[in-house]
Amino acid sequence: MYWQAETRHAKVTNVFSCKRFESMARYLTGSPPEAGAAPRNPFSSVRAFIEALNHSFPRHWIPGRHLALDESMVSFKGRSNIKQFVPGKPHPHGYKIWVLANENYTLQFQLYQGKAAPSPSIHDLVMGITQLYCNNNHVLYTDSLFTSPTMVKSLFDVGIRVCGSVRRNRVGMPSSDARPPSALNAIARGSHLQMQCDTVTLCAWRDKKLVLVLYNHVDPNLVTAMLRRSDNGAAYQLGCPQAIRDYFLHARAVDVINQLHYSYLLGRKSRNCWTRLLWWLIDMCILNAFRLYQVQHPDESHLQFRMQLANELMECLPRERRPHGGTQHPQGTLAMARDHYTVLSEERRDCRVCSHQPERRVQTQYICAQCHVHLCIGACFTAYHQ
16 A cells, blocks of 8 residues: 555555566565474574564453453465364464453464474363463353363363353263253243353353353343344344353453454465464464554544554664655666676587577577677667567
């Protein structure tokens, strides 16, 4: 957008063209690849950057009570031995990252490194990524991939309560004898059934589909209502337990971050498998800065913040390095005379121009000193460089 007429940025456009910027972005460099790493494993080139961000992000944000843990996908369709396919995501192909967020701010994240790497189990992953927030009265909202009775008990022991959707076949869930599947299927819309064991409650509530939620952060007897819309667009209130409403309100922080990320993508095409991941990390820095800026400027839009950030970064340049005008290129004839001229080669080969013409093949011993191709002196030399 810096090169478009309505958002033209003179400090950028006076230095280089849009094509020049895209050419420079192709050669973006991260950390040197680790010795012995697979050639298509991007983690070795961004490991230091990931560790730095995981150390920096929590230091600048004091989270509220509600934490959200979910998967995030970095869109990538090239070749990589850790690329995943997750159906149901807006961008199902790419790198899978587990993200811990609070109020649309990324606190911690962990990259899935593939089956060949020693990856932790889901239980160990949840315990490790929430380690900084133990015994602070937090509530963790998770989806069905992470939620299980064992995980809820382990987090409760370290002072973190849980509210998350759960699958029926999880180990430790109530057996079919306690509540047959036919009873769950017979629940009417807006109604719910609940079962409790110690401090953990399993709630089955039906909206358009049956939702199973495992929680221990509120009283099971608390009920409320959520705003819903009928097929014709009319709004109405649908009754539900308090835990169901809390889950729908606070479990989507990671989804909002993904939506903001894909609104203005930074990535450029590259032959390297790790550049897309590096652009995602840079964008997470921008999105976290945007969330911090919203604390005192709640009306600032996402696009306005990015444009203002770019302007302020340009102002940070030293005065002697600030661009003041376009680069003065020498005239074409002077550059041709200085860099491109004929020299005598040791061997004779086909002329690059004449040999492409049908029924004609001319060999020459002269080459261009800059291009190192065989060319006839005169018309062929001029036609090639034009």
